[in-house]
Amino acid sequence: MNGADRLPGPGTSSAESAFLTEFQGFDVDVDGVRIHGRVGGSGPPVLLLHGFPQTHLAWRYVAPRLARDHTVVAADLRGYGDSGKPPAGPDHSAYGKRAMAADQVGLMARLGFDRFAAVGHDRGARVVHRMALDHPHAVERAAVLDIVPTxxxxxxxxxALGEAYFHWFFLTQPAGLPETLIGGAPEFFLHRLLGGGLATTAGPSSAWAEYARCFRTPEAIAAMCEDYRAAATIDLEHDGADAAAGQRITCPLLVLWGKQGFVGRTYDPLAVWHEYAHNRHGTAVDAGHFLPEENPDETVVALAEFLG
Known part of the structure; x- marks a missing residue:
């Protein structure tokens, strides 16, 4: 990767620079889509992917500690943060997890890593799931935080799921409806999604202002809706094809979930993932949904042990 790619790009805000201060910002073009993020540390490479409706700053407590022994890449998914937001297309495939996974594999290759560990939370975990299936040559081991497969x-x-995951069904409505309603009060909607488990006020350790900056634009709102539309359409087609072919994750898989979160209260995550992965293990973390921010200590311990 050339040096110019690793300079802070046009999307890097002064507020973002207050976090992960020992990490270097990058904007990398991957097949025409800009992928934004930060990289730091040294050692075996680890890719960290955030969830909805956040950015790579969701890893601000975890990434520096993993960077003591690893090269850590924390990236914004396409459609999120300061990464590119391409048109969705009629079948929503531009925001399918296959396309989002390919972005990140391409990013890691540009950074010089053809094989790496991948860790994802929420939507990022769904990207990691697809990545482990589509790119087994690249993903050495994978960790998924607080999800069961789509x-x-x-x-x-x-x-119960419909009430807890109401946004799964709201965001998939025809283009224009959720975008218009969210656009009328984007920070109110963001607060509703984050306020249950995170502090949503300004402060030295709060990323709220950055989440709000990246969430409120029409382009970001439309892209995030397309992420969920893809999950309900093209992603299910890909997942169904894998199930019919008996394809499962072959690399070691770590499954973490929050004891107080919906996943932990509703499912037996290890039993569910047994149907999707050959070699999985994991444990609950004393947290709700946002493990890397609500309980970074337990999250880091589990990840560090798994990553070796």
């Missing part, structure tokens, strides 16, 4: 979620929908 296919299992849709196959077991009930009233």
């Amino acid at each position: 296919r299992h979620v849709y196959a077991t929908v009930d009233r």
Whole structure:
């Protein structure tokens, strides 16, 4: 990767620079889509992917500690943060997890890492799931935080899930409806999504202002809706094809979930993931949904042990 790619790009804000101060910002073009993030540390490479409706700063407590023994890459998914937000296309495939996973594998290759560990939370974990299936040559080991597979979620929908995951069904509505409604009060909607488990006020350790900056634009709102539309359409097609072919994750898989979160209260995560991965293990973390921010200590310990 050339040096110019690793300079802070046009999307890097002064507020973002207050976090992960020992990390270097980058904006890398991967097949026409800009991927933004930060890289730091030294040692075996680890890719960290955030969830909805956040950015790579979701890892601000975890990344520096992992960077003591690893080269840590924390990246914004396409459609999120300061990464590119391409048109979705009629089948939503531009925001399918296959496309999002390919972005990140391409990013790591540009950074000089053809094989790496991948860790994802929430939407990022769904990208890691797809990445481990599509790119087994690249993903040495994988960790998924506070999810069960998308296919299992849709196959077991009930009233409790509909209420807890209301945005899964709201954001998939035809283009224009959720975008217009969210655009009328974006920070109110963001607060509703984050306020249950995170501090959403300004402060020295709060990323709220950055999350709000990146969330409130029409382009970001539309892209995030497309992420969920893809999950309910093209992603399910890909997942169904894998299930029919008997394809499962072959690399070691770490499954972490929050004891107080919906996943921990509703599912037996290890039992569910047994149907999707050959070699999985994991444990609950004393947290709600946002493990890397609510309980970074337990999260780091579990990840460090798994990563070696």
